[in-house]
Amino acid sequence: MDLNGIIHNCIHGNDQKKHEHNSRLTDFEEIWVAIMNAIDELVHTVKPKKVLLLAVDGVAPRAKVNQQRARRFRSAKEANMHRDKLIKAGKPVIDLFDSNAISPGTEFMQKLNENLRFFVQYKVNTDPLYQ
Numbered sequence: 001m002d003l004n005g006i007i008h009n010c011i012h013g014n015d016q017k018k019h020e021h022n023s024r025l026t027d028f029e030e031i032w033v034a035i036m037n038a039i040d041e042l043v044h045t046v047k048p049k050k051v052l053l054l055a056v057d058g059v060a061p062r063a064k065v066n067q068q069r070a071r072r073f074r075s076a077k078e079a080n081m082h083r084d085k086l087i088k089a090g091k092p093v094i095d096l097f098d099s100n101a102i103s104p105g106t107e108f109m110q111k112l113n114e115n116l117r118f119f120v121q122y123k124v125n126t127d128p129l130y131q
Contacts, residue, residue, distance in 0.1 A: 003039070003056050007102055007112070010034040023096040028108070032115045039119070043129055052130065054116065056109070072100045 010031055012019030022031060043052065076098070086093045101108035123130040 003035075003054060004102070006035060006038045006042075007056075008099070010038055011097055011099070011102070019096055020094055023094060028111060032112070035112070036115070036119045040123070040127075047129060054120070056112065056116070068103070072103070076100065 011022055025031070039054070079096075079098075083093055100106075103109065120130070
């Protein structure tokens with residue numbers, strides 16, 4: 001099970017209001033709960049019989065790292081330009097969650113890893129589908 005789509009949808013998906021709401025959170029507890037609920041719902045729908053492999057995007061080949069880095073810099077630059085335009089126009093600016101945080105090695109992903117470990121251990125001890 002590739003968790004990137006689940007993580008993306010739980011943070012903002014295609015819903016601007018959800019993205020704005022999650023960007024205002026002071027901690028990610030609500031997001032962790034949404035991610036774990038989405039995983040649990042998927043497991044209970046699929047009902048795996050032998051193995052459940054949770055894959056969080058790991059180390060990428062060097063060429064992909066370079067491509068992702070360029071895309072992230074471009075994304076950050078465009079976000080800053082958009083923010084500057086809003087400020088110049090006197091419009092309110094909302095600092096949205098930076099989706100670049102969903103990258104290997106970031107603090108967000110380290111916290112996600114901690115929460116996933118706890119979640120899986122809990123489910124292994126309490127839910128027959130995880131055993």
